Amino acid sequence: MAKMLLENQESFLIPAERVAHIQMTNRLDHALLVLTKIGYNVIPVLDTEYKLRGLISMPMIIDAITGIENLNFDKLGDIRVEEVMQTDFPVIDNPYELEEVLHLLVRYSFVCVASDDGSFTGIVTRSEILKATNRIAHEFENKYEVKRKIECV
Amino acid sequence: MAKMLLENQESFLIPAERVAHIQMTNRLDHALLVLTKIGYNVIPVLDTEYKLRGLISMPMIIDAITGIENLNFDKLGDIRVEEVMQTDFPVIDNPYELEEVLHLLVRYSFVCVASDDGSFTGIVTRSEILKATNRIAHEFENKYEVKRKIECV
Numbered sequence: 001m002a003k004m005l006l007e008n009q010e011s012f013l014i015p016a017e018r019v020a021h022i023q024m025t026n027r028l029d030h031a032l033l034v035l036t037k038i039g040y041n042v043i044p045v046l047d048t049e050y051k052l053r054g055l056i057s058m059p060m061i062i063d064a065i066t067g068i069e070n071l072n073f074d075k076l077g078d079i080r081v082e083e084v085m086q087t088d089f090p091v092i093d094n095p096y097e098l099e100e101v102l103h104l105l106v107r108y109s110f111v112c113v114a115s116d117d118g119s120f121t122g123i124v125t126r127s128e129i130l131k132a133t134n135r136i137a138h139e140f141e142n143k144y145e146v147k148r149k150i151e152c153v
Numbered sequence: 154m155a156k157m158l159l160e161n162q163e164s165f166l167i168p169a170e171r172v173a174h175i176q177m178t179n180r181l182d183h184a185l186l187v188l189t190k191i192g193y194n195v196i197p198v199l200d201t202e203y204k205l206r207g208l209i210s211m212p213m214i215i216d217a218i219t220g221i222e223n224l225n226f227d228k229l230g231d232i233r234v235e236e237v238m239q240t241d242f243p244v245i246d247n248p249y250e251l252e253e254v255l256h257l258l259v260r261y262s263f264v265c266v267a268s269d270d271g272s273f274t275g276i277v278t279r280s281e282i283l284k285a286t287n288r289i290a291h292e293f294e295n296k297y298e299v300k301r302k303i304e305c306v
């Protein structure tokens with residue numbers, strides 16, 4: 001099955017031009033509107049040279065404006081994305097090891113792919129992997145004969 | 154592979170008592186704090202009898218307070234969750250058809266499971282399925298002999 005997934009590896013990558021992103025210097029109010037509009041929880045943060053620099057999520061934004069007693073919404077226009085973004089997250093090279101990605105996707109809803117110089121290449125998502133798994137599960141029984149090596153009693 | 158996933162079916166379900174939820178009559182400010190605290194994008198909405206009634210997400214909350222020019226944060230304390238929650242979403246019975254769930258998970262990050270009377274049983278997530286897929290991919294080549302039925306030339 002691993003081999004069958006590998007045959008489809010190229011199609012898992014959603015290329016950078018089809019992935020919404022936010023700039024580091026954008027303010028949190030802009031980031032919040034972008035996240036609301038696209039309906040995602042987390043998106044990549046890039047610098048002006050389209051290099052991958054972080055991830056920003058709705059919980060990170062709300063957390064940044066959460067005071068002791070209430071939410072300070074006035075702060076949304078003051079804080080820059082780079083001040084609250086997550087910078088410690090896995091980034092993989094292209095071509096990537098599918099097995100490594102499958103393990104990362106247990107914890108992360110998507111994994112970022114970047115080239116050696118940090119340029120953002122795209123993302124691999126849980127959804128794309130599940131799509132392929134469904135397709136392969138269907139094809140599998142038509143194409144292959146499967147036998148248990150040791151019969152269980 | 155479908156059969157191997159089926160053998161693990163029970164372990165995919167995260168039971169209701171381990172899933173954060175929100176009550177229908179909670180206000181949006183409370184919902185926003187719960188979503189921020191747990192770091193999820195979407196969670197189930199239950200009524201006082203623990204019946205599943207909807208889903209609420211951060212984008213739904215922010216969208217509800219988005220005016221023509223800006224965000225009306227004052228409204229967060231006024232609007233009830235039941236006014237903005239999503240009520241049109243797939244709910245499956247337990248025991249469920251794994252194949253159906255796999256297809257739903259391409260579009261939804263989790264699928265809700267409920268009993269006939271609407272009582273919330275739990276959720277099946279992409280993450281749990283991917284965890285099992287990783288494990289099975291490993292076990293597969295040890296336990297089974299796989300042959301192509303028709304050789305490709």
